[in-house]
Amino acid sequence: MEGARVSLKGWQQAAVALGSALGALMDPRRANLVAALGETTGKPAFFRVLKQMRNSREGRSGHARVISAQVSHAWDLPENTFGSAYARFMGSRNFYPDDRPPV
Incomplete structure (x- = not known):
């Protein structure tokens, strides 16, 4: 572009x-x-x-794009981790990493 x-x-x-x-x-x-x-x-x-x-x-x-396949394990992480907080935040708002179009 x-x-x-x-x-x-x-x-x-x-x-x-x-x-x-x-x-x-x-x-x-x-x-x-x-x-x-x-x-x-x-x-x-x-x-x-x-x-x-x-x-x-x-x-x-150059492969740093966050996609569901890479972060789906975040739901299984311990409560006090960034990944767990990320999963809860995204889930509470019905956001999914794949919803954002590639940049």
Whole structure:
């Protein structure tokens, strides 16, 4: 999707962030608004995650996409683990990793 990125001025980014935040709060199922909020406010977090991915074998392989087949065992993990919390969170909202389209 070469050329799909649009550069915004600072005030435009703020407007998109504010509108996306309000819309996502009103309807958290709107993945497009959640994504827009993340893209306009998440640059520092993105670079931290990118650095962590580059420092891991899996991250460097390019196969870091979360799919149901890879995380279905999370339901069986001990209560005090991140995986268990992830499974409970996703299950309580009827979210499934495969519902998100590939980036």
